[in-house]
Amino acid sequence: xxxxxxxxxxxQTIIDIQNLTVGFTDKNGFERPVLRNIDLQxxxxxxxGLVGESGSGKSTLALAAMGYLKTGLRVFGGxxxxxxxxxxxxxxxxxxxxxxxxIALIPQNSGQSLTPTMRIGAQMSEALELHSSxxxxxxxxxxxxxxxxxxxxxxxxxxxxxxxxxSGGQQQRVALAMALTGEPLALLLDEPTTGLDVxxxxxxxxxxxxxxxxxxxxxVYVSHDLGAIARVCERVVVLxxxxxxxxxxxxxxxxxxxxxxxxxxLASIPRVADARMPxxxxxxxxxxxxxxxxxxxxxxxxxxxxxxxxxxxxLRRLVNGEQVRCHFPEQTSSIxxxxxxxxxxxxxxxxxxxxxxxxxxxYARPSLVDQLLGREPNSSLTVQDVNLRIGAGETLALVGESGSGKSTxxxxxxxxxxxxxxxxxxxDESALGAQVEQRxxxxxxxxxxxxxxxxxxxxxxxxxxxxLAQPLELYFKLTRAEVVERSISLLERVRLxxxxxxxxxxxxxxxxKQRVAIARAFAAEPDVVLCDEVTSALDVSVQAAVLDLLDxxxxxxxxxxxxxxxxxxxxxxxxxxxxxxxxxRLCEIGPSAAIYSQPLHPYTQVLLGAVLEPDxxxxxxxxxxxxVESEPPKSGCPFQRRCPVHQGAACDxxxxxxxxxxxxxxxxxxxxxxxxxxxxxxxxKSMHA
Amino acid sequence: MKxxxxxLKEVASRPSGAIGLLLVLLHIAIAIxxxxxxxxxxxxxxxxxxxxxxxxxxxxxxDQMGRxxxxxxxxxxxxxxxxxxxxxxxxxxxxxxxxxxxxLVGGRRDxxxxxxxxxFLSLPWILKMLLLIVTFGNGIHVLIPTLAFFxxxxxxxxxxxxxxxVVARDYVLAAxxxxxxxxxxxxxxxxxxxxxxxxxxxxxxxxxxxxxxxSLSFLGFGVSPPTPDWGLMVADxxxxxxxxxxxGLFPIAFLSSLxxxxxxxxxxxxxxxxxxxxxxxPI
Numbered sequence: 001x002x003x004x005x006x007x008x009x010x011x012q013t014i015i016d017i018q019n020l021t022v023g024f025t026d027k028n029g030f031e032r033p034v035l036r037n038i039d040l041q042x043x044x045x046x047x048x049g050l051v052g053e054s055g056s057g058k059s060t061l062a063l064a065a066m067g068y069l070k071t072g073l074r075v076f077g078g079x080x081x082x083x084x085x086x087x088x089x090x091x092x093x094x095x096x097x098x099x100x101x102x103i104a105l106i107p108q109n110s111g112q113s114l115t116p117t118m119r120i121g122a123q124m125s126e127a128l129e130l131h132s133s134x135x136x137x138x139x140x141x142x143x144x145x146x147x148x149x150x151x152x153x154x155x156x157x158x159x160x161x162x163x164x165x166x167s168g169g170q171q172q173r174v175a176l177a178m179a180l181t182g183e184p185l186a187l188l189l190d191e192p193t194t195g196l197d198v199x200x201x202x203x204x205x206x207x208x209x210x211x212x213x214x215x216x217x218x219x220v221y222v223s224h225d226l227g228a229i230a231r232v233c234e235r236v237v238v239l240x241x242x243x244x245x246x247x248x249x250x251x252x253x254x255x256x257x258x259x260x261x262x263x264x265x266l267a268s269i270p271r272v273a274d275a276r277m278p279x280x281x282x283x284x285x286x287x288x289x290x291x292x293x294x295x296x297x298x299x300x301x302x303x304x305x306x307x308x309x310x311x312x313x314x315l316r317r318l319v320n321g322e323q324v325r326c327h328f329p330e331q332t333s334s335i336x337x338x339x340x341x342x343x344x345x346x347x348x349x350x351x352x353x354x355x356x357x358x359x360x361x362x363y364a365r366p367s368l369v370d371q372l373l374g375r376e377p378n379s380s381l382t383v384q385d386v387n388l389r390i391g392a393g394e395t396l397a398l399v400g401e402s403g404s405g406k407s408t409x410x411x412x413x414x415x416x417x418x419x420x421x422x423x424x425x426x427x428d429e430s431a432l433g434a435q436v437e438q439r440x441x442x443x444x445x446x447x448x449x450x451x452x453x454x455x456x457x458x459x460x461x462x463x464x465x466x467x468l469a470q471p472l473e474l475y476f477k478l479t480r481a482e483v484v485e486r487s488i489s490l491l492e493r494v495r496l497x498x499x500x501x502x503x504x505x506x507x508x509x510x511x512x513k514q515r516v517a518i519a520r521a522f523a524a525e526p527d528v529v530l531c532d533e534v535t536s537a538l539d540v541s542v543q544a545a546v547l548d549l550l551d552x553x554x555x556x557x558x559x560x561x562x563x564x565x566x567x568x569x570x571x572x573x574x575x576x577x578x579x580x581x582x583x584x585r586l587c588e589i590g591p592s593a594a595i596y597s598q599p600l601h602p603y604t605q606v607l608l609g610a611v612l613e614p615d616x617x618x619x620x621x622x623x624x625x626x627x628v629e630s631e632p633p634k635s636g637c638p639f640q641r642r643c644p645v646h647q648g649a650a651c652d653x654x655x656x657x658x659x660x661x662x663x664x665x666x667x668x669x670x671x672x673x674x675x676x677x678x679x680x681x682x683x684x685k686s687m688h689a
Numbered sequence: 690m691k692x693x694x695x696x697l698k699e700v701a702s703r704p705s706g707a708i709g710l711l712l713v714l715l716h717i718a719i720a721i722x723x724x725x726x727x728x729x730x731x732x733x734x735x736x737x738x739x740x741x742x743x744x745x746x747x748x749x750x751x752d753q754m755g756r757x758x759x760x761x762x763x764x765x766x767x768x769x770x771x772x773x774x775x776x777x778x779x780x781x782x783x784x785x786x787x788x789x790x791x792x793l794v795g796g797r798r799d800x801x802x803x804x805x806x807x808x809f810l811s812l813p814w815i816l817k818m819l820l821l822i823v824t825f826g827n828g829i830h831v832l833i834p835t836l837a838f839f840x841x842x843x844x845x846x847x848x849x850x851x852x853x854x855v856v857a858r859d860y861v862l863a864a865x866x867x868x869x870x871x872x873x874x875x876x877x878x879x880x881x882x883x884x885x886x887x888x889x890x891x892x893x894x895x896x897x898x899x900x901x902x903x904s905l906s907f908l909g910f911g912v913s914p915p916t917p918d919w920g921l922m923v924a925d926x927x928x929x930x931x932x933x934x935x936x937g938l939f940p941i942a943f944l945s946s947l948x949x950x951x952x953x954x955x956x957x958x959x960x961x962x963x964x965x966x967x968x969x970x971p972i
Contacts, residue, residue: 416865
């Protein structure tokens with residue numbers, strides 16, 4: 001209503017949040033703040049990263065900048081202004097005009113925010129009608145321009161597609177193009193690359209950097225991934241328990257953090273360049289609205305003194321320009337994280353190695369016509385020709401992008417999916433039954449599974465005691481008292497305690513739930529544990545502790561792990577050997593030290609090149625495009641279509657041979673080893689230059 | 690057991706739940722106590738008091754044979770409540786179990802049985818039930834199995850859908866990978882998570898079954914005269930409705946209030962159990 005035309009007078013501060021406190025009123029009528037006294041100014045063209053663990057209020061803050069609050073939340077005090085207008089005082093109509101236009105949001109999973117029944121062209125045109133003054137006739141032209149700008153190949157074709165026909169990365173690009181229709185002054189990106197493959201992530205982030213440079217749009221990134229933040233943000237704001245605890249230039253905060261929380265968070269992140277286990281940050285953050293009147297981080301802080309327990313520290317500016325909410329920021333640099341160690345060596349054990357022999361898996365079911373004619377379905381296998389041997393007490397990691405077949409292999413080993421060909425067996429034994437129903441009780445016991453998300457793998461209706469009793473009752477003939485006794489000792493082994501026995505999953509944090517899931521797997525006294533992205537649903541500080549626990553349990557019992565992860569840094573810390581998969585085919589396998597220091601297969605190089613590190617000076621090397629292939633090629637090398645060093649006809653027609661670097665390190669490529677090593681060292685040189 | 694108590698407490702704390710619970714408990718209390726509290730004999734015919742309007746002697750008036758409407762209305766829900774209170778749990782039990790089983794195994798068995806279910810559901814219910822009642826006669830011993838059978842069929846659908854969403858969860862996969870028996874998986878993993886949907890469904894089935902029972906009585910296939918029954922009373926009073934509305938209106942009001950009560954209860958139950966998730970806590 002009293003909105004002035006401001007285009008002629010450039011304002012510098014785009015988003016101005018002052019002393020904002022947001023929260024909810026609980027059942028007993030108490031006010032529970034979720035964001036506390038937030039001050040945040042964002043200038044034109046600035047790139048700011050909001051980081052923190054889940055529940056820290058980072059998403060709530062970003063949405064509050066748009067004048068939006070989740071149901072149940074309300075403003076207790078302060079204001080959020082966008083270009084001089086208070087977003088919480090604005091009436092519905094002008095607010096809707098601003099949102100999506102001058103201030104746009106890109107959500108985590110854009111696929112879900114696109115209308116599934118509308119073609120991309122129609123959705124773009126709708127966005128243009130709402131947020132630009134262009135006539136209808138110019139919409140197609142403008143859409144094409146925007147799609148080209150977000151680097152979508154063949155924008156004409158994209159216009160006629162439906163959202164489900166695009167890959168995750170393409171959907172994210174379309175969402176970005178739609179956000180750009182209103183020529184926004186500020187873009188809010190809520191975990192924009194979480195859930196995308198490393199290569200896709202790296203490409204999208206480069207694109208976002210470029211758009212920021214070209215258009216001067218201010219960008220606010222909400223992310224738990226400090227690697228992504230380091231790549232795209234000039235400034236980092238660290239949130240803890242709804243408060244800004246640190247606010248400064250990315251380089252300063254990531255290189256020499258002044259807040260103990262930022263310090264601990266950085267130490268808990270595993271890095272590709274470092275083979276050591278990350279240092280966990282003990283304790284857990286307070287639940288939203290539960291933080292006390294003193295320093296919220298004090299219960300977890302090694303520097304905490306009496307003053308920290310009593311008095312809430314103010315946000316103060318240090319000499320290096322960083323703002324910190326801590327009483328003793330000078331002491332942070334003295335915190336020692338030296339107890340970090342490399343993956344442990346397992347003690348000798350009776351465990352026999354597990355062998356996968358020429359394993360092939362297919363999801364294709366024969367069609368009715370094929371069945372009637374007795375034909376073999378002619379689609380290619382999802383996983384083909386996988387030979388692996390997992391030694392006693394060893395962690396073998398399977399890495400690759402989504403669709404590389406890593407989880408499929410895990411399911412086949414667990415007996416949840418019948419292999420199409422090949423066999424799975426313990427050494428010196430006959431092959432295991434194809435599926436769970438055909439396996440003996442002792443074989444079932446020896447192979448246990450830990451899932452990605454404990455919210456999904458623990459029955460919400462069962463207490464911890466019931467959850468742990470299930471494998472104990474199934475595999476061992478125990479009395480009730482023995483079951484309880486063993487459950488308690490298992491809980492102690494995963495560093496929980498007997499008092500967890502009566503808890504339901506909803507009464508535990510993510511890390512605690514995953515520990516219970518680990519305890520359930522180890523209750524069976526397994527020989528092989530299959531880990532499916534076990535830490536990707538956890539916060540980094542919790543992740544470090546879970547990784548350490550897994551490593552300790554393995555070393556103690558001599559158990560072997562088949563460890564599936566998309567996070568190459570986690571694999572670096574935990575795995576002894578790494579197998580790289582592309583489209584269900586092995587590309588390279590070798591000791592992790594060799595793979596990480598000397599990746600020879602072109603795909604391994606692409607994959608490792610795209611990894612982001614929480615280091616402002618680290619730039620990813622984008623060696624290949626991020627096209628997502630839905631099906632492996634009919635013949636030749638599986639990586640032929642994206643290979644940066646494609647050799648021509650041989651790669652397209654012939655399956656590459658195995659080449660042996662040494663007795664443990666093997667790669668499957670047509671290019672001679674000597675040449676591959678040369679390109680590798682050339683690449684390294686160019687990076688240093 | 691403790692959980693049932695907690696759920697009931699939370700149901701009662703919602704306005705719709707409190708009213709619904711009150712109505713249902715009141716009706717059950719009337720059904721149990723009515724033989725001792727009614728003022729007259731329900732069979733007593735009086736030629737002098739035919740279709741007298743409500744007065745101090747007959748609070749609800751009298752019907753075409755001079756019988757006391759209050760007495761007959763208070764007694765008229767006994768059969769309906771008894772039959773449906775037995776048939777509902779049976780329907781939910783067998784429909785629920787079969788539905789969960791089909792949701793877990795899937796495949797051809799699921800396909801075949803669900804097509805039969807579809808075929809059953811496509812026929813009008815009254816036709817199916819009349820067929821059975823005409824064949825086997827109309828005592829309680831026929832009505833209970835008939836109602837339990839037909840009202841279990843839609844429950845299969847609900848239970849199967851609820852089981853389907855649980856079967857895809859990793860904890861069921863984990864149980865399968867451990868090598869748990871199918872029955873154990875149903876009992877320990879699926880049932881606790883499907884029970885909520887089944888409880889809500891059971892409450893809804895109960896109200897529909899009451900309507901069906903009363904409709905059958907109305908058509909003359911339910912309770913035989915002279916036993917008082919709401920459906921039967923409405924049918925009897927139909928001819929005199931313009932002349933003596935009280936003979937039909939009171940049983941209708943009783944039946945409606947019970948059904949409304951059950952529906953409100955089911956509604957509050959659904960919200961409490963989170964079958965309707967939109968109403969949950971802010972974060």
